[in-house]
Amino acid sequence: QKEVEQNSGPLSVPEGAIASLNCTYSDRGSQSFFWYRQYSGKSPELIMSIYSNGDKEDGRFTAQLNKASQYVSLLIRDSQPSDSATYLCAVNMRNNDMRFGAGTRLTVKP
């Protein structure tokens, strides 16, 4: 089992819809979880961090964490074409090692 797994996609949603991105992780001791957005040819940009079970909202983005199920998700409401990018799930491991999933490519169609 990979340490951080994401659906590779591609995921395509129409403009204005909700995009749902999922991630599972293997280390039960992980405490910090992050979502990064990466446009083609650019470096990852931090968009959400979450540390406690439940939901965390920031504008159109909501991160959800369920430590018992070892599951993290990101919801993007009112998706815009500018949200089209690869979304990376990252989990902080116990030895200062941040592990990333392979990313999910999202396309928002006008």
Added chain:
Amino acid sequence: ETGVTQSPTHLIKTRGQQVTLRCSSQSGHNTVSWYQQALGQGPQFIFQYYREEENGRGNFPPRFSGLQFPNYSSELNVNALELDDSALYLCASRRPDGSYNEQFFGPGTRLTVL
């Protein structure tokens, strides 16, 4: 813009050569991590430096080495380059209070090994 800078932007080397990549962390950030991102994959953790010492390392061979300087800037050195070392190399910095390890990336250095 995160305030993390990297140089050079692009680099072309041949197999067997050595390369040094540089990173300046965001103001006030004393921890720097390096990642390798191959095409179509997520970043892979190489190592982390804190107070000029390596304090975490991923599954990379010893020919990947680094330094951190008193001003918290950092270098990544790769010896005996292999074709598979072609990738985007990313530097990320973090605040001293940890902030639960929120890291901010620089623009990256694209390395091509021929």
